[in-house]
Amino acid sequence: MKILILILFSLPLLAREYAYVLQRLEGHRFQIVAQKNEKISSMPGSLMKPFTAFFLLEKDPHFFMEKKIYCRGRDPYGRKCWLPKGHGWINLSSALAHSCNYYFQQISQGLSRQEFLHYLKENYAFPQDIFSYSPALFLGEKLSRPLVLKEISRLLDHLYYRLSQQDSVGQEVYRGLQLATKEGTLKTMVQDVEKKSFWKVLAGKTGTTNWRNLSEGFVYLVLQDPTKKIFTLLYYEAGTMGGKVKLARLLNILERGMKHGR
Ligand SMILES: [Zn+2]
Numbered sequence: 001m002k003i004l005i006l007i008l009f010s011l012p013l014l015a016r017e018y019a020y021v022l023q024r025l026e027g028h029r030f031q032i033v034a035q036k037n038e039k040i041s042s043m044p045g046s047l048m049k050p051f052t053a054f055f056l057l058e059k060d061p062h063f064f065m066e067k068k069i070y071c072r073g074r075d076p077y078g079r080k081c082w083l084p085k086g087h088g089w090i091n092l093s094s095a096l097a098h099s100c101n102y103y104f105q106q107i108s109q110g111l112s113r114q115e116f117l118h119y120l121k122e123n124y125a126f127p128q129d130i131f132s133y134s135p136a137l138f139l140g141e142k143l144s145r146p147l148v149l150k151e152i153s154r155l156l157d158h159l160y161y162r163l164s165q166q167d168s169v170g171q172e173v174y175r176g177l178q179l180a181t182k183e184g185t186l187k188t189m190v191q192d193v194e195k196k197s198f199w200k201v202l203a204g205k206t207g208t209t210n211w212r213n214l215s216e217g218f219v220y221l222v223l224q225d226p227t228k229k230i231f232t233l234l235y236y237e238a239g240t241m242g243g244k245v246k247l248a249r250l251l252n253i254l255e256r257g258m259k260h261g262r
Helices: 002-015 045-059 092-098 101-107 113-123 135-139 149-164 168-182 187-196 247-260
Strands: 018-026 029-036 069-071 088-090 200-209 216-224 230-238
Touching (some): 018 149, 045 200, 101 135, 113 135, 113 149, 149 230, 168 200, 187 247
Antiparallel strands (some): 018 029, 018 230
């Protein structure tokens, strides 16, 4: 009996273990190809950094692209980067590629949370009811409520549309997301995906959050199939970091997606 109760209680957790939304770009709109557990919710974490980057480039007159910051891993005020030894000298595109928390903490100091939320809601279909009293908002943490995977997916669709405008600001952010796949947090995963499948990964971003004392990882990928069609995958996994999700499962989703997508 005890075992039965234990199993019943752990079912929701097991069911929530991973989730994804795989989409294909049709004309100018994304169509869902496959999805699972898309109603799970979490803090978006570092998936928000590209939006913070756009906000800085478009709205902060004091910010310039070449600006460099030295990440020591931890500053005198105790603010930490996820990489304990630090990332060294870092600029906007390398901070996106390596998801440097320290860089984003430093550059978002003094920015208005109200203006950022307004900017997100106006331009990226960010949920209207969300607010935040914490500067961690710029790193995708401490929002007034977690986002449902579908909401994060929609937000990233709008990010893609913004990147596609190919102006100098869009190119700069895109460079960071490309760099993530070549030398940043997605390097190993992308090498494996490209070695073991027909997909080409064009750009992406990882995210990790610990808001409920459980590590939860996100991977966002912009992909191209052999016929040059564009797909995006938003993948979530409980109990891990964004760069360390289960590769076999990711490949499985992509393989099934390619069959369904035809
Ligand atoms: Zn760092």
